[in-house]
Every structure is written in structure tokens, then in C-alpha cells.
Amino acid sequence: xxxxxxxxxxxxxxxxxxxxxxxxxxxxxxxxxxxxxxxxxxxxxxxxxxxxxxxxxxxxxxxxxxxxxxxxxxxxxxxxxxxxxxxxxxxxxxxxxxxxxxxxxxxxxxxxxxxxxxxxxxxxxxxxxxxxxxxxxxxxxxxxxxxxxxxxxxxxxxxxxxxxxxxxxxxxxxxxxxxxxxxxxxxxxxxxxxxxxxxxxxxxxxxxxxxxxxxxxxxxxxxxxxxxxxxxxxxxxxxxxxxxxxxxxxxxxxxxxxxxxxxxxxxxxxxxxxxxxxxxxxxxxxxxxxxxxxxxxxxxxxxxxxxxxxxxxxxxxxxxxxxxxxxxxxxxxxxxxxxxxxxxxxxxxxxxxxxxxxxxxxxxxxxxxxxxxxxxxxxxxxxxxxxxxxxxxxxxxxxxxxxxxxxxxxxxxxxxxxxxxxxxxxxxxxxxxxxxxxxxxxxxxxxxxxxxxxxxxxxxxxxxxxxxxxxxxxxxxxxxxxxxxxxxxxxxxxxxxxxxxxxxxxxxxxxxxxxxxxxxxxxxxxxxxxxxxxxxxxxxxxxxxxxxxxxxxxxxxx
Amino acid sequence: xxxxxxxxxxxxxxxxxxxxxxxxxxxxxxxxxxxxxxxxxxxxxxxxxxxxxxxxxxxxxxxxxxxxxxxxxxxxxxxxxxxxxxxxxxxxxxxxxxxxxxxxxxxxxxxxxxxxxxxxxxxxxxxxxxxxxxxxxxxxxxxxxxxxxxxxxxxxxxxxxxxxxxxxxxxxxxxxxxxxxxxxxxxxxxxxxxxxxxxxxxxxxxxxxxxxxxxxxxxxxxxxxxxxxxxxxxxxxxxxxxxxxxxxxxxxxxxxxxxxxxxxxxxxxxxxxxxxxxxxxxxxx
Ligand SMILES: Cc1ncc(C[n+]2csc(CCOP(=O)(O)OP(=O)(O)O)c2C)c(N)n1
Ligand code: SF4
Ligand SMILES: [Mg+2]
Numbered sequence: 001x002x003x004x005x006x007x008x009x010x011x012x013x014x015x016x017x018x019x020x021x022x023x024x025x026x027x028x029x030x031x032x033x034x035x036x037x038x039x040x041x042x043x044x045x046x047x048x049x050x051x052x053x054x055x056x057x058x059x060x061x062x063x064x065x066x067x068x069x070x071x072x073x074x075x076x077x078x079x080x081x082x083x084x085x086x087x088x089x090x091x092x093x094x095x096x097x098x099x100x101x102x103x104x105x106x107x108x109x110x111x112x113x114x115x116x117x118x119x120x121x122x123x124x125x126x127x128x129x130x131x132x133x134x135x136x137x138x139x140x141x142x143x144x145x146x147x148x149x150x151x152x153x154x155x156x157x158x159x160x161x162x163x164x165x166x167x168x169x170x171x172x173x174x175x176x177x178x179x180x181x182x183x184x185x186x187x188x189x190x191x192x193x194x195x196x197x198x199x200x201x202x203x204x205x206x207x208x209x210x211x212x213x214x215x216x217x218x219x220x221x222x223x224x225x226x227x228x229x230x231x232x233x234x235x236x237x238x239x240x241x242x243x244x245x246x247x248x249x250x251x252x253x254x255x256x257x258x259x260x261x262x263x264x265x266x267x268x269x270x271x272x273x274x275x276x277x278x279x280x281x282x283x284x285x286x287x288x289x290x291x292x293x294x295x296x297x298x299x300x301x302x303x304x305x306x307x308x309x310x311x312x313x314x315x316x317x318x319x320x321x322x323x324x325x326x327x328x329x330x331x332x333x334x335x336x337x338x339x340x341x342x343x344x345x346x347x348x349x350x351x352x353x354x355x356x357x358x359x360x361x362x363x364x365x366x367x368x369x370x371x372x373x374x375x376x377x378x379x380x381x382x383x384x385x386x387x388x389x390x391x392x393x394x395x396x397x398x399x400x401x402x403x404x405x406x407x408x409x410x411x412x413x414x415x416x417x418x419x420x421x422x423x424x425x426x427x428x429x430x431x432x433x434x435x436x437x438x439x440x441x442x443x444x445x446x447x448x449x450x451x452x453x454x455x456x457x458x459x460x461x462x463x464x465x466x467x468x469x470x471x472x473x474x475x476x477x478x479x480x481x482x483x484x485x486x487x488x489x490x491x492x493x494x495x496x497x498x499x500x501x502x503x504x505x506x507x508x509x510x511x512x513x514x515x516x517x518x519x520x521x522x523x524x525x526x527x528x529x530x531x532x533x534x535x536x537x538x539x540x541x542x543x544x545x546x547x548x549x550x551x552x553x554x555x556x557x558x
Numbered sequence: 559x560x561x562x563x564x565x566x567x568x569x570x571x572x573x574x575x576x577x578x579x580x581x582x583x584x585x586x587x588x589x590x591x592x593x594x595x596x597x598x599x600x601x602x603x604x605x606x607x608x609x610x611x612x613x614x615x616x617x618x619x620x621x622x623x624x625x626x627x628x629x630x631x632x633x634x635x636x637x638x639x640x641x642x643x644x645x646x647x648x649x650x651x652x653x654x655x656x657x658x659x660x661x662x663x664x665x666x667x668x669x670x671x672x673x674x675x676x677x678x679x680x681x682x683x684x685x686x687x688x689x690x691x692x693x694x695x696x697x698x699x700x701x702x703x704x705x706x707x708x709x710x711x712x713x714x715x716x717x718x719x720x721x722x723x724x725x726x727x728x729x730x731x732x733x734x735x736x737x738x739x740x741x742x743x744x745x746x747x748x749x750x751x752x753x754x755x756x757x758x759x760x761x762x763x764x765x766x767x768x769x770x771x772x773x774x775x776x777x778x779x780x781x782x783x784x785x786x787x788x789x790x791x792x793x794x795x796x797x798x799x800x801x802x803x804x805x806x807x808x809x810x811x812x813x814x815x816x817x818x819x820x821x822x823x824x825x826x827x828x829x830x831x832x833x834x835x836x837x838x839x840x841x842x843x
Contacts, residue, residue, distance in 0.1 A: 225831070227637075239622065239629035239633075240632065400618065403597050
């Protein structure tokens with residue numbers, strides 16, 4: 001079982017509620033789903049849609065062909081009918097017309113009016129859909145009373161029931177929930193990972209598609225005892241996070257490319273001052289304002305190289321919501337251990353695609369602070385914030401704990417005490433000390449995840465959220481194929497983990513990079529670090545995500 | 559007491575005769591009088607001559623980037639209210655490069671004290687005009703004289719709703735210390751704009767120039783520093799006569815007063831509560 005439906009309309013037509021509630025119903029009935037959101041950068045009007053794909057096992061990605069279209073306006077039908085399967089259906093109110101025999105019209109608005117609340121129109125449609133797919137409706141009461149006041153909830157239930165009465169069941173949605181699952185998007189993974197890691201301070205400035213990290217944290221702030229502060233700009237956002245981190249609390253900021261550009265000077269500051277900070281960079285198509293609500297993976301080289309001067313940082317590309325959860329928590333440990341910035345790369349596709357995933361296991365999260373023990377300093381040992389050590393990592397003491405001891409940090413080059421210096425030998429020793437931290441970090445980067453056939457002939461390379469589509473694309477490619485396909489998808493990406501790649505590159509016939517950008521940034525990075533060249537590329541940069549079938553098709557053409 | 563536990567000056571890189579020395583001395587004495595200990599103090603600076611202040615005292619020092627002293631200072635205070643958080647930085651740093659933070663930290667009202675070493679010039683970069691340079695001031699970058707109107711920091715702060723706004727002058731140490739003490743004791747954001755002669759690059763607004771013009775608000779007719787309208791009027795006064803003192807004060811909740819969970823502890827000391835996060839995760843089941 002694998003169904004894929006599209007709900008489309010203009011912003012403000014109630015499509016969000018329809019899609020969200022339908023997703024909730026599917027989740028509650030034990031099904032797995034993957035939703036894709038496509039919206040324009042405006043609050044009203046425009047064409048927007050959700051694609052909801054559901055199944056009785058985990059759904060890895062979105063797909064293009066549709067089993068059903070729920071058209072809240074004519075435009076939705078006109079734009080998407082080409083993707084509708086022969087035996088698919090179009091569900092619409094009576095204002096949408098077509099000669100296509102697959103169109104089913106229902107008087108949803110009229111029924112809602114009769115019920116006494118036109119705003120319940122989408123509940124009529126929902127009732128219809130649930131019946132059509134033979135989905136249980138016993139918990140509808142709970143869902144509606146969770147959303148509305150009693151009288152309105154009642155009206156919604158009535159509209160829902162009347163919607164159900166309009167059709168017979170045609171599809172059979174079996175249910176077999178694979179263990180404990182959650183319905184989340186990637187930004188939930190990031191926010192929950194941060195909270196699990198003991199986040200105490202989050203400062204950011206709104207920017208799509210990073211905003212939902214902050215809105216989720218803000219909702220939980222009181223219960224979690226976290227400060228969530230909307231800064232005046234991204235410059236303040238990151239400086240506040242760094243300032244909080246200096247005092248010893250775990251702090252983070254999040255933004256998209258434009259905001260990250262404003263943060264870059266501070267990134268270097270965290271580098272030289274050696275203050276841990278975690279930055280979620282949720283990419284969208286750039287440069288400048290680009291396509292604000294769409295997806296792209298074009299900030300890889302930027303994240304790795306941003307800032308003047310030289311210092312170590314870690315860049316982690318998030319592959320899916322689960323990965324986002326565990327990697328975000330790990331990012332805090334790494335930032336603390338190496339006293340350096342860690343950048344988490346997400347993107348709109350991962351940020352917005354609500355999907356069923358295996359439940360996050362908080363017991364797997366370990367909090368490792370790597371702070372200096374105050375005791376020796378309380379007993380009179382001299383404290384040097386930038387003590388030269390073999391690992392390059394100096395003792396990080398929380399300011400205010402030890403009488404007679406000051407914790408000095410600097411954006412100027414400094415000596416071991418944190419005092420400004422221009423002495424050449426001190427400068428050299430500090431540059432080298434910071435570089436040693438990065439060398440040590442290389443030892444703990446994680447190799448890319450291998451998908452498909454381990455002894456592949458053709459190796460696909462990807463990073464971050466393309467994991468979703470690649471995992472399904474590899475399955476498609478390996479079906480009835482003599483050639484064997486495999487993929488490596490990078491999570492940790494800077495320092496660049498190269499062992500597995502070098503090993504596989506020796507045995508495969510072809511290497512193809514699959515990325516959501518124009519320049520093939522991963523290919524460039526691979527070439528720069530390992531000298532390995534690609535034999536072909538699958539790239540997309542129109543703001544829409546590659547689909548697994550599309551990747552498979554294009555890979556075969558190479 | 560061993561010298562680590564007293565406010566000790568470390569060798570400075572300021573020009574002899576610079577007004578910054580008076581500020582550093584006054585600050586040291588004020589902190590000593592207030593009976594805070596060096597390790598309980600955090601001084602944050604941006605970049606500039608003034609911003610080097612944290613380097614010259616044995617307190618916790620945070621030398622940020624140019625213009626970026628206020629955001630980390632506010633965050634540090636939010637994270638650990640036990641620290642006495644002070645910003646010492648320049649007029650360019652505070653009102654130019656960091657102008658947006660100046661505006662919004664007044665709104666944020668975190669309990670920090672902001673001492674602006676206002677020399678009406680960019681000292682460190684060798685004498686360009688600053689946001690407080692008077693009209694007509696001739697500098698390397700403005701050979702025909704400054705044509706942009708200066709910002710009036712105290713009037714701006716009052717207009718934006720700051721709860722403590724004062725002006726002091728390095729030529730009157732006793733008064734300067736009094737302003738520092740009042741500002742440090744104020745709950746919320748407190749601004750003291752300190753007139754600080756730069757002997758090397760500001761040949762107009764010199765020690766003598768200021769001395770001739772300044773007068774104290776407490777001299778003469780009784781001044782009500784809680785009357786916002788009157789305070790704003792007074793704050794606009796500049797030129798032949800320059801008022802010193804607390805121009806405006808108003809008690810209001812500071813940022814952290816809004817959080818119940820910070821009433822009895824600090825953000826830093828809060829233990830991690832795994833149960834709560836587990837609950838958040840389960841909401842998605
Ligand atoms: C982003 C950035 N721009 C410019 C500079 C150069 N710069 C350093 S200090 C300064 C101005 C200092 O003036 P002010 O803040 O008034 O401090 P003063 O030296 O007068 O005490 C400038 C422009 C810098 N360090 N960083
Ligand atoms: S340049 Fe001016 S402000 Fe800087 S130390 Fe010299 S006198 Fe003081
Ligand atoms: Mg200045």
C-alpha cells in the first residue's frame with residue numbers, strides 16, 4: 001500500500017488545516033506518512049499545495065505521481081492533473097469544473113453552511129477522504145475538541161459525518177505501525193535534539209525556513225526553562241548565543257543563508273575566542289533573498305569557508321528528522337569539547353516535510369560538557385584561559401566560580417591569559433593551538449551512511465536531506481537491474497570524512513553526485529580533499545526537490 | 559587581602575593624559591566601594607580604545623567585536639544573574655556600529671550597566687568622526703567638516719524608554735563615581751554617557767572645552783529626574799551648557815524579572831530535566 005494525494009489551493013483557503021488534520025488522522029490510525037509542502041512567499045493567495053504520501057511502512061520520500069488531488073480551486077486541478085494516475089481521483093467543490101471523468105464534486109461549502117459554520121467546509125472534505133480510504137474516524141472527536149471550542153468542535157464533527165456519507169470506501173488503508181513512531185519535521189528534530197542536550201538559551205531572528213525551530217522552542221520555553229529571545233538582527237542573535245555560552249550555558253542560534261551572512265563575523269569571533277556555539281543554518285535558494293520558501297543545498301562551501309582568517313569549525317549536514325535529533329545533541333558535545341562553532345546544515349525540504357519516523361530515544365543522548373573543574377583553581381592554581389596544550393584544547397572555566405580568578409576572552413589575538421598581544425611567537429603558538437583542535441576533531445568525524453548495495457558498480461554521492469530521495473532512488477535503481485547501485489550520504493561533512501569514499505571509489509565503475517544545487521558543491525569538495533572526480537552529476541536548482549524516480553531516471557541517462 | 563582579590567590595574571596602552579584613565583580609576587574605586595569582588599564582575603567591550611577597559615582590570619573580561627558589546631553582555635547577564643555585568647565601550651562602538659543593539663537593548667532592559675566613553679571621535683582608528691561628533695568637526699574623513707547631524711545619546715535613550723540615563727565627565731571624578739554607583743545599583747539597563755577627552759585626536763572637545771560648559775543638574779533649581787517630559791527637554795541641551803547628572807530614572811521590571819524560573823536560581827544553575835523533554839517527544843507519538 002502506497003498512496004499519494006495532493007491538497008492544493010490559495011493561501012488562506014483552509015488548506016493548512018485540511019492537510020494538518022488529515023496527517024494527524026493518518027498518524028493516529030497507525031499509518032506512516034511523508035508530506036511535502038510547497039508554498040509561495042505570501043500569506044494570502046498564490047498557489048500552494050501539500051502532498052501527503054502514506055503507507056503501512058515508513059515512507060522514505062515524496063513521489064510525483066498522484067492517486068488523488070483535492071482541489072480547493074480550479075488552478076490546483078489545472079496545474080496538477082498531468083501527474084494524476086489513470087485510476088486516480090480529483091475531489092473538489094462544485095465551483096471546480098473539468099470534463100475529466102476522474103473529477104468528483106461534492107457540495108462541501110453548502111453542507112458546511114447548512115451545519116451553520118462555513119469554516120467547517122474542510123471537515124466535509126476530510127470526512128469524504130477518510131471514508132474513501134476506509135480510515136477509522138473514532139478519534140475525530142478528540143482531534144476536533146483539541147482544536148476548537150466545544151460548539152465549533154461539534155459543528156466540525158457534523159460536517160465530517162456528512163462528508164463521510166457522500167461516498168463509499170474505495171481504498172483500503174491497512175494499518176501496521178512499525179513500532180513506536182513520531183510525526184515530525186526536521187526542525188522538530190533540531191529543536192528536540194537541542195532540548196535533549198540541555199539547551200538553555202536560543203536567540204534568533206525570524207527567517208524562513210528556520211523559523212519553526214524558534215517557534216517550537218518558544219512554545220516549550222516556559223516548561224523547559226529555556227530563554228528564547230528574538231534578537232534585533234542576526235548579528236545580535238549569534239552574539240547573544242556566544243555571550244550566554246561564555247557564561248557556561250548551552251546556547252544556540254538558527255537562521256537561513258541571509259541571516260547566516262550577517263553572522264559570519266561572529267563566527268570568526270567564536271573561532272578565535274574559542275567559545276562553543278551551535279548554529280542551525282537552514283538553507284533556501286539564494287543568493288540574497290532568492291526563493292524564500294523553496295529548497296536548495298547551496299550553502300555547503302559557504303558554511304565550510306565563511307569568515308576571514310583561519311580557524312576550525314565543524315559542519316554537519318542533517319539527513320532526516322531522526323538524524324537531526326541525534327546530530328543536534330551531538331553538536332553541543334562537540335562544540336563544548338573543542339570550544340568551537342558547529343554548524344548544522346538543514347534545508348527547506350527537511351525543515352517542512354512532516355513525516356513518520358522512529359521515536360527519538362532520549363536515553364541515547366549523552367551530555368558531555370568538558371568544563372574545567374574549579375577545584376585546582378580554588379586551591380590556588382593559576383588559571384589560563386588559553387593554556388597551550390597538546391590537544392589544543394584549553395581548560396574552560398565558568399566565570400564567577402573561583403575567587404581571584406578571571407576568565408578573559410578576546411577577539412584580538414591574545415596570550416594564554418587572554419590579554420591582547422602582537423608578539424609573533426605568541427601569535428604563532430595560538431594559531432597552531434587552534435589548528436590542533438581541528439586536527440583532533442578529524443578523529444571523530446563519522447563516515448557517510450551507505451545505502452543500497454555494498455558492492456555497487458555505480459556509486460551515488462549526496463549530503464544532507466537528499467538522503468530521503470536517494471534511499472528510495474537506490475531501491476528503484478536496483479530493481480531488476482544487472483548493475484548494482486549504492487549511495488554514500490554525508491552527515492558529518494567538515495572535517496571531511498574520506499575513508500569510505502576512497503575505499504569505494506577504487507572499486508566502482510562510476511561516481512555520480514546528486515545535489516540540490518547548480519555548481520555541484522559536494523563534487524567540488526570531494527575533488528578538493530581527495531582528488532576524486534565525478535563521472536556525472538544529477539543536479540536540481542529550481543527550488544523544488546528532486547524526486548526518487550527523477551534521480552533514478554537521470555542516473556540511468558549518465 | 560592578596561592582590562588577586564582587589565581591583566588591580568594592568569598596564570594600559572592608552573595615551574598619557576587620556577580621559578580613559580579617569581574612567582578606569584573611578585570604576586575601580588566604585589566597584590571596591592560597592593563591595594563586589596573582581597571574579598563576580600564581567601566587563602564587556604567592543605573594539606576601540608575604550609573597549610580595552612576589560613583588559614586593564616583583573617575582572618572577567620569579554621572583548622567582543624566592534625559594535626557588539628551589548629548583545630553578549632545582555633545574554634551573559636540573563637544566563638548568570640550573579641555576575642555584575644558592565645559594558646565599557648566607545649561612542650562609535652555604542653551608537654555607530656552597534657546602534658541597532660543600543661536601541662533594542664533599551665527595549666530588552668536587561669540589568670546591565672553601559673558606560674560609554676564618549677570622546678566624540680574614533681580614537682583607535684586615529685581620529686575619524688563619530689556619531690557624536692559635532693557639526694563642522696574637521697577630521698581626516700571630513701576635511702570640510704562634519705555635515706551629518708550628531709546623535710544625542712541621552713535624549714535618544716530617554717525617548718526609547720530607558721530606565722536610567724545619566725551623563726558624567728571625566729574631569730569630575732567624584733560625580734562620575736556617583737553616577738557609576740547609581741547606574742550599577744539600578745535594576746535594568748542603565749546608560750551613563752561619559753564625556754571623555756581624547757588628547758590625541760579630538761582637538762575641539764578638549765578637557766577645557768568640556769570644563770567650561772558642564773554643570774550639574776543638582777546645582778540650582780530642583781531637578782525632578784522622574785519627569786520624562788522635562789528630562790527629555792533637559793537632555794536636548796548641548797553646546798554652551800551641558801548638563802551632568804541623572805537625567806531620567808524610572809523603576810521597571812528588568813528582563814529576567816519576567817521569568818518565574820529565574821527568581822530563585824540562575825539559568826546556569828538549572829539542572830537538566832530529561833523528564834520534561836521526554837514529555838515533549840511523547841507529544842508527537
Ligand atoms: C567591523 C569593524 N569595522 C571597523 C573596525 C575598525 N575600528 C576599530 S575601533 C573603531 C572605532 C572606534 O571608535 P570608538 O568606538 O568611539 O572608540 P574609541 O577608540 O574612540 O574609544 C573602528 C572603526 C573594526 N575593528 N571592525
Ligand atoms: S587616542 Fe584618544 S581615546 Fe585613545 S588612548 Fe589616546 S587619547 Fe585616549
Ligand atoms: Mg570614541
